[in-house]
Amino acid sequence: MSEGGPRRKRLPLRWLSLAELVGITAVVIAALGYWDTHRERAQTDRERAAEAREKQAEAKAGALKLAFLMTGTPESGGDRLRLATVHSEQVIQTQAVTFPAEIRGDAVQTTGNPRIEAGWFEAGLAKALHVRDDKRHQGRLPVGIATSFIEDGQPKTDQAIYLIGYSTHPRVLRSDKVEMEGLSLVRRGVGGDLQPAVDALWTKQNPPPAKP
Incomplete structure (x- = not known):
């Protein structure tokens, strides 16, 4: 009597044929090629995205660099602010300076001499402050400035709201003297009529x- 149960038959070993080896090798090579192509495409996409971001940042930096911005330098003891552009390649041609309607009802036009003079608004400001019983001797007056200028030989325009920093000084038998101290930007790219924007900011800062 034989020991143990019946023996299991071993499956016969089968060697792959040359054609099957060639087929498997081709599949492996194709998979490696697909992976390599996918990796190269992903790398190219990343490089293109980085290049696009860099160009966008350069364009934004260039736009900011040439953004129209003015400074105001006091002259004649603060009786006048001499306006000038931050960028020397921008040449101011004409300007229209809009004050709060309560202070001055019409815009002041200038040509080739960019400036703001205290005499343009001094009496109106004194009256407006008196109505409010405002005893402060310092303040900020909003103005809208529409500018035509030349840049790279091309005419351009800019509309913006600025604040004039000022102080007042009592005078005998006359309204207080206004001494302008400087100019600061509030908002660029203001469309349409500047008067409503100037009036709104003035009313917000100085409620009736x-x-x-």
């Missing part, structure tokens, strides 16, 4: 007196 309450009616009795």
Whole structure:
């Protein structure tokens, strides 16, 4: 009597044929090629995205670099602000300076002499402050400035809201003297009529007196 149960038959070993080896090798090579192509495409996409971001950043930096911006330098003891562009390649041609309607009802036009003079608004400002019983001797007056200028030989325009920093000084038998101290930008690229934007900022900073 034989020991143990029946023996399991071993599966016969089968060697791959040359054609099958060639087929498997081709599949492996194709898979490696696909992976390599995918990796190269992903790398190319990343490089293109980085290049696009770099160009966008350069364009934005260039636009900011040439953005129209003015400074105001006090002259004649603050009676006048001499306006000038930050970028020397921008040449101012004409300007229209809009004040709050309560202070001055019409815009002042200048040609080839960019400036703001205290005499343009001094009396109106004194009256507006008196109505409000405002005893402060320092403040900021909003103005809208529409500018035509030349850049790279091309005419361009800019509309912006600025603040004039000023102080007032009492005078005998006359309204307080206004001494302008400088100019600061509030908002660029203002479309349409500047008057409503200037009036709104003036009213926000200096609410009208309450009616009795």
